[in-house]
Amino acid sequence: MHDTRIARQVLRPEVLGPLRAGFRLDWHGIHGLPHWARVLRYGLAIASREGADPWVVAWFAVLHDHQRNDEGPDRGHGPRAADALASIAERGWLDGLDAGQRDRLAEAIRHHSEGWTHPDPSIGTCWDADRLDLARLGIATAPELLSTRTARRMVDPEAWGGIAPMRAYPPRATCERRHRRTATARTAGAFARRTLAGRTGAAAPSRCVHRQAPLPDAADPPDVRPGRGLTR
Numbered sequence: 001m002h003d004t005r006i007a008r009q010v011l012r013p014e015v016l017g018p019l020r021a022g023f024r025l026d027w028h029g030i031h032g033l034p035h036w037a038r039v040l041r042y043g044l045a046i047a048s049r050e051g052a053d054p055w056v057v058a059w060f061a062v063l064h065d066h067q068r069n070d071e072g073p074d075r076g077h078g079p080r081a082a083d084a085l086a087s088i089a090e091r092g093w094l095d096g097l098d099a100g101q102r103d104r105l106a107e108a109i110r111h112h113s114e115g116w117t118h119p120d121p122s123i124g125t126c127w128d129a130d131r132l133d134l135a136r137l138g139i140a141t142a143p144e145l146l147s148t149r150t151a152r153r154m155v156d157p158e159a160w161g162g163i164a165p166m167r168a169y170p171p172r173a174t175c176e177r178r179h180r181r182t183a184t185a186r187t188a189g190a191f192a193r194r195t196l197a198g199r200t201g202a203a204a205p206s207r208c209v210h211r212q213a214p215l216p217d218a219a220d221p222p223d224v225r226p227g228r229g230l231t232r
């Protein structure tokens with residue numbers, strides 16, 4: 001329940017609307033909203049087991065990639081996103097975070113694509129959550145690139161605790177069903193609940209590994225427009 005409240009805060013239209021307006025890439029693409037939602041889900045799942053700060057993890061999920069200029073390495077996107085925190089704070093979104101939380105959030109965002117691990121549970125959880133979503137590209141995350149024991153267990157099929165099967169991309173039928181369910185999420189709350197339950201598609205339909213053959217009736221993930229909640 002607590003995770004749902006956090007997810008609703010960071011996925012609310014008043015946050016996603018401005019982020020989308022400034023986003024330079026495909027909102028439904030490999031570094032867009034579906035990715036942020038999965039990083040949120042993985043991060044909160046890890047945070048509860050590692051004693052990480054869920055607010056740092058949640059804000060990392062929606063802010064770490066929003067300054068990307070391309071879908072490639074774009075090595076400057078972490079520092080740009082960290083630098084953008086000052087203007088984001090002026091919007092009041094981070095008012096609930098104290099100085100220590102803001103420092104960890106900035107550190108996590110600034111260096112998230114360096115390939116490092118980190119001993120701080122919150123920063124390590126942020127980076128692990130992002131790397132676990134390499135599964136969307138059909139890439140299994142290497143355990144040595146993970147900071148937390150929980151995430152390393154998540155990529156080990158023998159020890160997998162029911163959080164996310166990282167080595168196997170969902171079968172086509174599962175993906176299609178999840179895309180349809182995602183598309184019917186009409187509110188930020190419904191989208192947050194489906195995200196946390198792992199009931200969103202593993203990738204946007206247009207980016208899904210199953211897209212080689214058209215998906216019947218597959219709709220895009222919900223659009224987010226300020227003040228209107230989540231719509232198709």
Ligand SMILES: [Fe+2]
Pocket residue numbers: 031035039064065130
């Ligand atoms: Fe990312």
